[in-house]
Amino acid sequence: MKVPFYTGAVSFKRQWPLIAAKLDQILDQGLFTNGPVVKELERAMETFTGAKHAIAVGNATEALVIMLKAAGIGPGDEVIVPSFTFFASASSIVHAGAVPVFCDIDPVTYMLKPDELEDKVTARTKAIMPVHLFTQMADMKAICEIAEKHGLLVLEDSAEAISMFHEGKHAGIVGQAGVISFFPTKTLGAIGDAGLILTNRDDLAARARLLRLHGQEEDEPYVHHLVGTNSRMDDIQAAVLLARLQYLPSEIAKRSHWATLYDRLLADLPQVQTPHIRVREEAANPVYYVYLIEAEQRDELVEYLSEQGIGTETYYPIPLHLQPCFSHLGYEPGSMPHAEHACSRTVGLPMYPDLQEADVRAVCEAIRKFYESGGEG
Numbered sequence: 001m002k003v004p005f006y007t008g009a010v011s012f013k014r015q016w017p018l019i020a021a022k023l024d025q026i027l028d029q030g031l032f033t034n035g036p037v038v039k040e041l042e043r044a045m046e047t048f049t050g051a052k053h054a055i056a057v058g059n060a061t062e063a064l065v066i067m068l069k070a071a072g073i074g075p076g077d078e079v080i081v082p083s084f085t086f087f088a089s090a091s092s093i094v095h096a097g098a099v100p101v102f103c104d105i106d107p108v109t110y111m112l113k114p115d116e117l118e119d120k121v122t123a124r125t126k127a128i129m130p131v132h133l134f135t136q137m138a139d140m141k142a143i144c145e146i147a148e149k150h151g152l153l154v155l156e157d158s159a160e161a162i163s164m165f166h167e168g169k170h171a172g173i174v175g176q177a178g179v180i181s182f183f184p185t186k187t188l189g190a191i192g193d194a195g196l197i198l199t200n201r202d203d204l205a206a207r208a209r210l211l212r213l214h215g216q217e218e219d220e221p222y223v224h225h226l227v228g229t230n231s232r233m234d235d236i237q238a239a240v241l242l243a244r245l246q247y248l249p250s251e252i253a254k255r256s257h258w259a260t261l262y263d264r265l266l267a268d269l270p271q272v273q274t275p276h277i278r279v280r281e282e283a284a285n286p287v288y289y290v291y292l293i294e295a296e297q298r299d300e301l302v303e304y305l306s307e308q309g310i311g312t313e314t315y316y317p318i319p320l321h322l323q324p325c326f327s328h329l330g331y332e333p334g335s336m337p338h339a340e341h342a343c344s345r346t347v348g349l350p351m352y353p354d355l356q357e358a359d360v361r362a363v364c365e366a367i368r369k370f371y372e373s374g375g376e377g
């Protein structure tokens with residue numbers, strides 16, 4: 001039985017009538033980028049997240065760069081970021097002109113380890129960038145306390161964290177600002193690239209709006225207040241996202257349902273560790289963007305599953321402190337043991353709302369067979 005790692009086709013087709021109605025509006029208006037439907041999405045995301053400002057941009061990589069620049073990060077500054085994360089968390093810091101300072105992770109939640117964080121603070125540190133990965137948020141209480149103690153900004157890579165909350169606040173607005181990615185595989189996916197900046201700060205929002213539009217005010221073209229870039233969201237993507245936003249709570253519930261089934265079916269396999277949700281507050285709400293396991297003989301398992309037609313994704317095979325492009329920063333192998341450990345053992349299993357029970361059972365059965373055969377498949 002084939003189970004792809006991701007397929008957006010089923011839900012996309014089911015949601016098509018709602019999407020099509022919005023597309024008609026765009027065709028009638030003839031405004032295709034940063035137009036009325038994009039503005040409608042911004043207001044809808046402000047309502048959904050409780051953020052004072054939602055600023056639509058081309059993708060979350062650009063959202064991170066714009067957020068950092070809007071927050072005043074630039075040459076001479078250091079930003080502390082976990083080593084185990086998607087590349088854009090760190091590359092955005094470089095694009096803003098600053099230096100990423102890598103930090104090890106909590107081995108259980110895979111996120112920034114507060115007690116290692118404080119050692120990384122120097123006179124040049126300007127901000128901390130926690131990343132909320134896979135299912136849950138970083139330890140924002142501890143991180144914000146450290147930030148406050150040292151007078152640092154907290155700028156969140158909340159690209160994966162739609163609908164994740166910390167003490168009632170949506171990811172991205174626990175610190176000064178955050179981002180959301182609408183890349184097709186994300187919990188709320190467009191049919192192409194799209195991203196968003198979230199903030200409660202008026203000054204940061206105003207600069208971010210300038211930076212996404214070549215430094216211009218929308219109603220005052222050709223006057224450049226800042227040297228910005230072009231990062232517009234397409235109205236077609238906004239239309240898709242507005243339609244899909246209505247299904248988001250039920251789709252997140254379906255993801256939880258499949259996660260619970262995976263948890264149950266994999267529970268007795270000693271070679272596999274299922275995700276651990278750290279309850280930091282009563283209302284901790286995991287959102288299963290990715291169902292990530294730790295597995296013995298990870299690479300052999302991935303190969304075996306692939307031969308069985310089961311898709312997986314290795315998040316992330318190389319820690320950022322050991323990436324070739326950061327070799328000049330001088331980090332040695334072994335310097336971040338938890339991040340390096342996670343990179344060698346973790347793998348994401350198929351996870352999307354339209355999975356079927358038979359799919360989840362087939363994936364778990366194949367994993368069981370792999371280990372029963374002594375790891376040779």
Ligand SMILES: *Cc1c(COP(=O)(O)O)cnc(C)c1O
Nearest residue numbers: 059060061086088159160181183
């Ligand atoms: C997906 C992702 C991004 C980048 O988002 P894009 O919209 O693809 O540019 C950044 N950070 C993290 C943690 C992500 O998962």
